[in-house]
Amino acid sequence: MPQALEGSQAxxxxxxxxxxxxxxAYPITPQTHIVExxxxxxxxxxxxxxxxxxxxxxxxxxxxxxxxxxxxxxxxATASQGILxxxxxxxxxxxxxxxxVMTCANRAVSAPLSIxxxxxxxxxxxxxxxxxxxxxxxxxxxxxxxxxxxxxxRCELPVMVCVDGFTLTHTLEPLELPSxxxxxxxxxxxxxxxxxxxxxxxxMGTLVGxxxxxxxxxMHHEALLAAEKEIVAAxxxxxxxxxxxxxxxxxxxxxxxARIGILTLGSVFGTLQDARERFADTPVRLLHLRSFRPFPVxxxxxxxxxxxxxxxxERALAPGADGIVGTEVRSALMxxxxxxxxxxxxxxxxxxxxxLSIYPRLLAAIHEPHPRMGTIDIxxxxxxxxxxxxxxxxx
Amino acid sequence: xxEVRIHxxxxxxxxxxxxxxxxxxxxxxxxxxxxxAFGAERRGAPVAAFVRLANAPIRRRCQVVNPAFVIVQDxxxxxxxxxxxxxxxxxxxxxxxxxxxxGLSAAFACTVYAIPATRLSLEALGRPMPxxxxxxxxxxxxxxxxxxxxxxxxxxxxxxxxxxxNLTLIDQVVAATPAGLWKERADAAGA
Amino acid sequence: xxxxxxxxxxxxxPRFQGLEAGHRACQGCGQALAARLTLEAxxxxxxxxxxxxxxxxxxxxxxxxxxxxxxxxxxxxxxxSVAAGMEAALKMQGRDVKVxxxxxxxxxxDIGFQALSGMLERGHNVLFVCYDNEGYMNTxxxxxxxxxxxxATTTSPAGVARIGKRHLKKDILSIVAAHHIPYAATASVAYxxxxxxxxxxxxxxxxxxxxxxxxxxxxxxxxxxxLSIEVARLAVQTGLFPLIELERDVLIGAMPIRRVxxxxxxxxxxxxxxxxFADDPRAREELAHLQALADHNIEVYGLRGxxxxxxxxxxxxxxxxxxxxxx
Numbered sequence: 014m015p016q017a018l019e020g021s022q023a024x025x026x027x028x029x030x031x032x033x034x035x036x037x038a039y040p041i042t043p044q045t046h047i048v049e050x051x052x053x054x055x056x057x058x059x060x061x062x063x064x065x066x067x068x069x070x071x072x073x074x075x076x077x078x079x080x081x082x083x084x085x086x087x088x089x090a091t092a093s094q095g096i097l098x099x100x101x102x103x104x105x106x107x108x109x110x111x112x113x114v115m116t117c118a119n120r121a122v123s124a125p126l127s128i129x130x131x132x133x134x135x136x137x138x139x140x141x142x143x144x145x146x147x148x149x150x151x152x153x154x155x156x157x158x159x160x161x162x163x164x165x166x167r168c169e170l171p172v173m174v175c176v177d178g179f180t181l182t183h184t185l186e187p188l189e190l191p192s193x194x195x196x197x198x199x200x201x202x203x204x205x206x207x208x209x210x211x212x213x214x215x216x217m218g219t220l221v222g223x224x225x226x227x228x229x230x231x232m233h234h235e236a237l238l239a240a241e242k243e244i245v246a247a248x249x250x251x252x253x254x255x256x257x258x259x260x261x262x263x264x265x266x267x268x269x270x271a272r273i274g275i276l277t278l279g280s281v282f283g284t285l286q287d288a289r290e291r292f293a294d295t296p297v298r299l300l301h302l303r304s305f306r307p308f309p310v311x312x313x314x315x316x317x318x319x320x321x322x323x324x325x326x327e328r329a330l331a332p333g334a335d336g337i338v339g340t341e342v343r344s345a346l347m348x349x350x351x352x353x354x355x356x357x358x359x360x361x362x363x364x365x366x367x368x369l370s371i372y373p374r375l376l377a378a379i380h381e382p383h384p385r386m387g388t389i390d391i392x393x394x395x396x397x398x399x400x401x402x403x404x405x406x407x408x
Numbered sequence: 409x410x411e412v413r414i415h416x417x418x419x420x421x422x423x424x425x426x427x428x429x430x431x432x433x434x435x436x437x438x439x440x441x442x443x444x445a446f447g448a449e450r451r452g453a454p455v456a457a458f459v460r461l462a463n464a465p466i467r468r469r470c471q472v473v474n475p476a477f478v479i480v481q482d483x484x485x486x487x488x489x490x491x492x493x494x495x496x497x498x499x500x501x502x503x504x505x506x507x508x509x510x511g512l513s514a515a516f517a518c519t520v521y522a523i524p525a526t527r528l529s530l531e532a533l534g535r536p537m538p539x540x541x542x543x544x545x546x547x548x549x550x551x552x553x554x555x556x557x558x559x560x561x562x563x564x565x566x567x568x569x570x571x572x573x574n575l576t577l578i579d580q581v582v583a584a585t586p587a588g589l590w591k592e593r594a595d596a597a598g599a
Numbered sequence: 600x601x602x603x604x605x606x607x608x609x610x611x612x613p614r615f616q617g618l619e620a621g622h623r624a625c626q627g628c629g630q631a632l633a634a635r636l637t638l639e640a641x642x643x644x645x646x647x648x649x650x651x652x653x654x655x656x657x658x659x660x661x662x663x664x665x666x667x668x669x670x671x672x673x674x675x676x677x678x679x680s681v682a683a684g685m686e687a688a689l690k691m692q693g694r695d696v697k698v699x700x701x702x703x704x705x706x707x708x709d710i711g712f713q714a715l716s717g718m719l720e721r722g723h724n725v726l727f728v729c730y731d732n733e734g735y736m737n738t739x740x741x742x743x744x745x746x747x748x749x750x751a752t753t754t755s756p757a758g759v760a761r762i763g764k765r766h767l768k769k770d771i772l773s774i775v776a777a778h779h780i781p782y783a784a785t786a787s788v789a790y791x792x793x794x795x796x797x798x799x800x801x802x803x804x805x806x807x808x809x810x811x812x813x814x815x816x817x818x819x820x821x822x823x824x825x826l827s828i829e830v831a832r833l834a835v836q837t838g839l840f841p842l843i844e845l846e847r848d849v850l851i852g853a854m855p856i857r858r859v860x861x862x863x864x865x866x867x868x869x870x871x872x873x874x875x876f877a878d879d880p881r882a883r884e885e886l887a888h889l890q891a892l893a894d895h896n897i898e899v900y901g902l903r904g905x906x907x908x909x910x911x912x913x914x915x916x917x918x919x920x921x922x923x924x925x926x
Contacts, residue, residue, distance in 0.1 A: 072680035075714065101676075213669075218655075
């Protein structure tokens with residue numbers, strides 16, 4: 014029986030079902046409701062954990078790192094400036110190969126200051142060595158949060174569960190929460206083989222000279238690539254337990270004969286699904302890239318079979334370069350027979366609504382040459398006159 | 409799918425109203441979605457919240473631009489054209505106002521049902537919190553959900569005296585509202 | 600039946616060595632000595648969080664480690680937060696293991712300051728030990744907010760227009776004590792028994808405790824490695840580094856100085872103060888200023904006295920538990 018839950022509340026409940034022993038967080042919009050809900054679960058005695066209300070995101074990440082190394086399951090959540098403030102620790106956590114789960118309530122990065130949704134924050138730390146899973150809806154956020162703990166602990170890698178801020182975190186909708194038994198059957202108790210223990214002392218985080226450094230980095234890289242198997246396995250096992258279909262790496266929705274594809278990460282997916290119904294004459298395959306790290310090259314190639322045009326929607330910018338996701342997609346598809354042409358647009362930056370009407374514009378855009386990526390939902394009225402006149406902005 | 413937009417000012421319980429309405433629908437076995445027009449608003453600033461009600465899973469997450477119904481918690485917000493913008497032709501507006509509905513309908517060139525929700529809430533709750541009176545009127549007019557559903561959803565969020573007073577207020581509003589007056593509008597919007 | 604005294608029995612048993620010999624510290628490194636003494640007193644039931652700095656670098660270059668206790672180095676600024684996380688976890692696990700954070704003055708006074716304050720405010724059961732060598736020695740002797748006034752470093756050199764560091768040494772102990780934590784104290788590697796006693800006392804506190812250990816850096820201070828203990832002792836005997844203890848921000852103890860030395864005795868062996876002995880009116884002014892700082896400490900903490908020094912003997916303060924089992 015689905016319950017009416019706000020996304021943040023559901024994520025908090027999913028975290029509680031995984032029974033972390035330590036939760037540390039610093040409040041930041043739009044992550045706050047998640048941590049507030051966890052705090053109330055702790056206050057009501059429904060979650061037995063040490064909730065550390067730290068003085069910064071830098072410390073939030075550091076506290077969960079210390080907790081995980083001392084042998085406890087740990088969780089944190091943040092967004093935007095918080096991600097950037099903890100970025101030094103994020104690299105450290107993954108480099109130490111410490112299993113942790115963090116929710117990123119995706120939000121734009123300042124300046125200009127914006128508390129609203131895009132994905133610039135998690136994209137800014139794409140090379141931090143974390144697994145990054147993007148959620149298309151709140152049910153996926155619940156299911157992914159639970160899977161994330163198992164993936165993290167089996168791979169000894171941290172997992173970032175990326176959830177569009179406000180668009181998902183602040184949306185109330187019917188959601189299925191699993192039972193404690195279901196989660197317990199899926200997620201074994203936390204065990205970290207390198208946990209710090211006075212009876213078996215080890216040194217973690219040592220200085221590593223040039224003679225070993227490359228090998229350590231290569232092992233980290235390979236661990237992320239190998240994590241693909243665990244992501245697939247976790248989705249399959251959780252799907253068997255909860256009865257919901259889950260696409261672990263790339264979700265493809267649309268007919269095999271479709272020649273046009275649209276790829277996105279996160280909650281825009283559902284809006285595009287609805288919009289497509291109004292244009293039933295044009296078969297379009299919608300792709301949701303759930304796993305951005307590791308980047309699932311083979312699964313992406315399979316999902317793009319038969320496509321001649323692929324529109325990649327970015328929720329972030331790489332100023333002065335082409336799109337972040339688009340460039341990686343292009344690179345993954347390069348060299349395969351009949352690879353689609355890749356069109357690349359940013360959309361919905363800083364909380365700009367992505368309306369149903371974006372869909373026909375995307376379909377029209379594939380007929381026009383776009384040498385460089387641009388924002389498709391730009392409003393020329395708000396550009397300075399000179400930029401307006403050049404007409405460089407895509408339709 | 410029926411799309412509803414709620415306009416109010418920060419502190420008037422706009423998001424709560426949206427959440428309660430969607431919760432009532434979900435608990436009655438429907439599909440629903442509610443979300444605020446995400447802002448950094450402080451008390452008094454204009455805010456909006458959105459509700460979608462449907463009989464199938466709701467996938468879109470864009471803002472509501474063509475609402476079937478608009479609930480206006482603060483009449484002064486109609487000074488902005490955004491408030492009634494995009495209202496569907498068969499749609500209608502519930503407005504918190506001491507004025508007459510017919511006069512408002514003429515003034516705004518659309519169907520407006522007026523209810524003095526601030527005064528009613530002051531009398532019933534002792535504070536100006538018009539949201540539940542407006543929701544009760546909305547459900548009574550459209551018949552979209554049973555009033556018990558609204559009461560149950562409210563009971564999930566509030567308790568004690570606050571709940572009791574709100575339940576009394578809801579009964580009072582429902583008794584004074586022509587039941588099912590907008591049923592055809594709702595059917596047309598949901599079709 | 601044996602008639603050995605307790606003292607003999609203790610003496611027979613090897614001391615617990617949390618930090619082994621053979622690491623890569625410079626000769627005369629005050630920090631290495633301070634860390635060794637800290638662990639002798641703390642014993643094996645500890646988990647360490649170490650900030651980036653000399654201590655981390657010279658004890659661990661992979662695949663070697665000089666540590667015989669569980670040890671984690673994360674970053675420069677976060678030792679207090681990592682320690683807080685360890686403590687939260689161990690508390691939830693119901694384990695009686697003390698968490699100790701180790702940091703230099705950079706990781707305490709400067710870049711790690713916010714994390715330290717947060718940890719103290721939240722009342723974590725953590726002992727934070729700052730090895731204070733008064734500068735960024737790991738990166739080649741740059742000034743920190745712990746560098747004393749007028750000391751020359753590579754980023755506060757003495758020259759025609761400058762007389763070394765222009766700012767006062769930050770009074771970190773007062774700031775820490777202002778968090779009203781149960782126990783905060785200063786110690787010096789020149790007084791090992793006093794240091795170990797303070798570690799024992801800090802370890803027994805259920806809550807945050809803090810030790811600032813004055814630890815000479817021969818490289819950064821510009822003195823011979825064989826002079827480290829002597830220089831550290833002079834810092835105490837001049838009044839420039841008072842050895843004091845505070846409970847909840849109340850002074851509860853200070854090591855008396857039986858024969859107060861003039862500050863020149865402390866400054867003269869150190870290259871970083873060489874410019875203060877030039878024939879320059881500004882140098883004389885700075886010397887007078889430093890003397891005034893020492894006199895102020897002596898006055899404020901009541902350091903002048905005939906009471907005996909803390910006995911500097913091997914004794915009950917050293918933990919022998921564990922011994923070779925962990926060696």
